[in-house]
Amino acid sequence: MEQKKSFNLAGKEEFEYLMEVFGRCTDDYLFLLDLDKDDYIISRKALDKFELPSAHFSNAGEVLENIVYAEDLAALSEDLEELKRGDKTEHNLEYRWVDREGKIVWISCRGVVIRETAEGSRFLVGRITEIGVKRKADNVTGLFAERQLEIDYKRIRREGRKKRGTLLRIGVDNFKEVNERYGIETGDSVLKMIAQCIEQVIENERCYKVDGDEFLILLEEEDAQEARKKYHQLRILIEEERREQGYQNFYTISSGVVGFSYEESDFERLYNYSEFALSVAKRNGKNCSYVFRDEDYESYMKSLDIQEKLRYAVNHGFQGFEVYYQPIVSAETERVVGAEALLRFFCEEYGMLSPGIFIPILEESGLIIPVGEWVYQTAMRQSMEWQRIAPNFRININLSFIQICKSDVVSGIMASIREVGINPKTVLFEFTESGMISYDDSVQRLLDVLNENQVKIALDDFGTGYSSLAYLKNLRVNLLKLDRSFTSKAVANDFDYNLIGHIVDMAHSIGMGVCFEGIETEEELQKLKQLRPDFIQGFYYGRPVDRQKFYEQNLKIYECA
Numbered sequence: 237m238e239q240k241k242s243f244n245l246a247g248k249e250e251f252e253y254l255m256e257v258f259g260r261c262t263d264d265y266l267f268l269l270d271l272d273k274d275d276y277i278i279s280r281k282a283l284d285k286f287e288l289p290s291a292h293f294s295n296a297g298e299v300l301e302n303i304v305y306a307e308d309l310a311a312l313s314e315d316l317e318e319l320k321r322g323d324k325t326e327h328n329l330e331y332r333w334v335d336r337e338g339k340i341v342w343i344s345c346r347g348v349v350i351r352e353t354a355e356g357s358r359f360l361v362g363r364i365t366e367i368g369v370k371r372k373a374d375n376v377t378g379l380f381a382e383r384q385l386e387i388d389y390k391r392i393r394r395e396g397r398k399k400r401g402t403l404l405r406i407g408v409d410n411f412k413e414v415n416e417r418y419g420i421e422t423g424d425s426v427l428k429m430i431a432q433c434i435e436q437v438i439e440n441e442r443c444y445k446v447d448g449d450e451f452l453i454l455l456e457e458e459d460a461q462e463a464r465k466k467y468h469q470l471r472i473l474i475e476e477e478r479r480e481q482g483y484q485n486f487y488t489i490s491s492g493v494v495g496f497s498y499e500e501s502d503f504e505r506l507y508n509y510s511e512f513a514l515s516v517a518k519r520n521g522k523n524c525s526y527v528f529r530d531e532d533y534e535s536y537m538k539s540l541d542i543q544e545k546l547r548y549a550v551n552h553g554f555q556g557f558e559v560y561y562q563p564i565v566s567a568e569t570e571r572v573v574g575a576e577a578l579l580r581f582f583c584e585e586y587g588m589l590s591p592g593i594f595i596p597i598l599e600e601s602g603l604i605i606p607v608g609e610w611v612y613q614t615a616m617r618q619s620m621e622w623q624r625i626a627p628n629f630r631i632n633i634n635l636s637f638i639q640i641c642k643s644d645v646v647s648g649i650m651a652s653i654r655e656v657g658i659n660p661k662t663v664l665f666e667f668t669e670s671g672m673i674s675y676d677d678s679v680q681r682l683l684d685v686l687n688e689n690q691v692k693i694a695l696d697d698f699g700t701g702y703s704s705l706a707y708l709k710n711l712r713v714n715l716l717k718l719d720r721s722f723t724s725k726a727v728a729n730d731f732d733y734n735l736i737g738h739i740v741d742m743a744h745s746i747g748m749g750v751c752f753e754g755i756e757t758e759e760e761l762q763k764l765k766q767l768r769p770d771f772i773q774g775f776y777y778g779r780p781v782d783r784q785k786f787y788e789q790n791l792k793i794y795e796c797a
Contacts, residue, residue, distance in 0.1 A: 255268070255277060256280055256291075264364060265278055265364040268361050269360040270359055271357075274295060274296045275292075276293055276296035276299070282364075285341075286335055287303055297316075305340060312329065319360060326347070327348070342368040343364050346363060376445070380442065380445070381445055381446065382446045386503050393498045393499075398457070400495070401456045402458055402459060402494065403494045404453040404467065405491060405493075406491050407450045407492075407514045409487055409518065409523060414486075418485055434453065437469045459495060460527045470489065490517040490526075492514030492525075493513060493525060494528040513526050514526075542589070542594060543597050549583075558580045559615055560579075560780035564630070565772045572777070572791070574629055574662075575619075576633075576634075577615035577633050578780045579634075580780075602642065608645070616658050616663065628659075632665075634666045637668075646681060653689075660690050663691050665693055666717065667694070687712050693712070694751070696719075698718055714749060716749070716751070718752050720754020723755070724754065736764075737767045749771065750771070751771035751772070754775075755774030755777070756776050
């Protein structure tokens with residue numbers, strides 16, 4: 237039933253003025269919709285965010301269609317039709333608008349229908365609230381929240397009284413474990429206690445609680461070193477509180493420190509810098525502080541850009557990726573018997589990237605899984621082609637432990653061997669010794685399948701990591717590869733020379749081969765050959781090159797013979 241009570245409404249001009257006045261007292265948008273004439277008035281500040289012709293316009297339905305999210309138009313239209321028919325007198329709907337930047341904004345729109353007079357026009361009067369907007373305060377700690385920090389920062393910047401400042405971001409380490417083990421109430425008590433400690437340390441400065449387990453402190457005058465001092469004071473104070481409470485749970489705090497100029501730093505950029513600074517502190521081992529540096533952030537952003545280029549390459553036929561090959565030589569005959577397949581990546585912006593740069597990015601992003609599959613398929617096909625020239629030519633392929641632990645690489649390898657038709661005895665997969673830290677059932681399963689199918693296994697960079705003999709027993713390795721950082725010392729040092737000699741003897745005694753890596757000079761070659769390795773690899777015999785150059789430098793002689 238339509239509300240019968242009439243209302244002596246002021247003229248629209250007066251009402252528009254009153255809306256503007258009251259609109260300054262709230263973050264909401266006040267509105268009036270003439271249901272009969274399709275006239276619309278809204279708080280003027282709405283024009284800053286939404287593409288509206290003015291604060292007072294006609295043809296409301298047509299105009300609003302341009303800012304209401306398309307999928308929500310039907311529900312809004314149905315609700316308004318019920319109001320116009322008099323089927324109901326209240327409007328209460330949550331739906332989406334689209335702002336000037338094309339971003340979706342969730343709103344709560346509530347209003348009531350009133351009459352100007354008993355026989356006059358009907359109006360829907362109410363307010364619009366952005367329900368996705370950030371909170372200004374935190375109910376757990378009693379601190380202001382991120383939105384208030386943004387307001388305060390912009391006010392200080394606008395006033396121009398302060399030139400420089402420092403933003404200190406505090407994060408609770410292991411907070412997830414505290415919540416999971418002791419419950420959310422305990423987690424909340426930890427946040428309250430930290431907030432109280434912060435307020436003791438910062439004195440007259442203001443602290444803000446952001447989502448999750450992080451706090452932001454705006455230090456208006458102090459520099460980065462003073463901010464770090466406050467962090468260390470806070471850490472000591474928190475430790476004292478935990479000791480008094482009997483160490484009921486375990487957590488520490490890390491901090492990111494960003495010094496800035498109000499003239500040069502907008503809020504969003506400064507906020508992102510503080511997030512980055514705290515994440516670096518946590519990556520550096522937690523319970524520590526990191527001061528923001530432009531060069532570190534630029535390097536980080538470059539790595540993100542490279543990641544996107546790698547992702548694009550994967551999704552476009554592995555464009556930019558190429559497999560290079562480095563010769564592996566028989567120590568006895570000094571003839572090339574195989575090659576190690578090595579991944580390379582080229583893009584126009586950065587040129588040929590070092591594997592030390594892009595491979596960690598592939599691993600961190602998980603892109604190493606599709607790229608690794610492409611590498612071993614490409615290398616096997618190439619090896620098959622070269623086997624027509626040099627029978628029994630062997631190919632060595634590196635495997636990342638990310639591939640092993642996070643994908644079904646076992647099935648992929650065996651399927652590729654069958655598809656290519658290569659003799660599995662001529663395929664060898666290399667694992668880095670340091671990767672054995674993550675040794676688990678998936679690793680053992682892969683190694684068991686490779687051994688059962690006569691695919692060879694090498695332990696790469698032996699001597700640079702943990703060098704546990706248990707690996708040799710459990711893995712049933714076919715080949716040990718000794719890194720240059722290990723073998724180069726043996727040329728000038730008798731102890732290292734004798735040690736490598738014993739490693740070679742041990743490996744041979746249990747049926748393993750040995751490959752010396754990184755041989756670069758005639759002197760190194762002649763001295764180390766006396767230790768009886770099975771294979772030699774290094775710049776002395778050839779650098780990694782593309783397939784055509786490898787053929788011309790190493791295999792053309794076989795074709796001509």
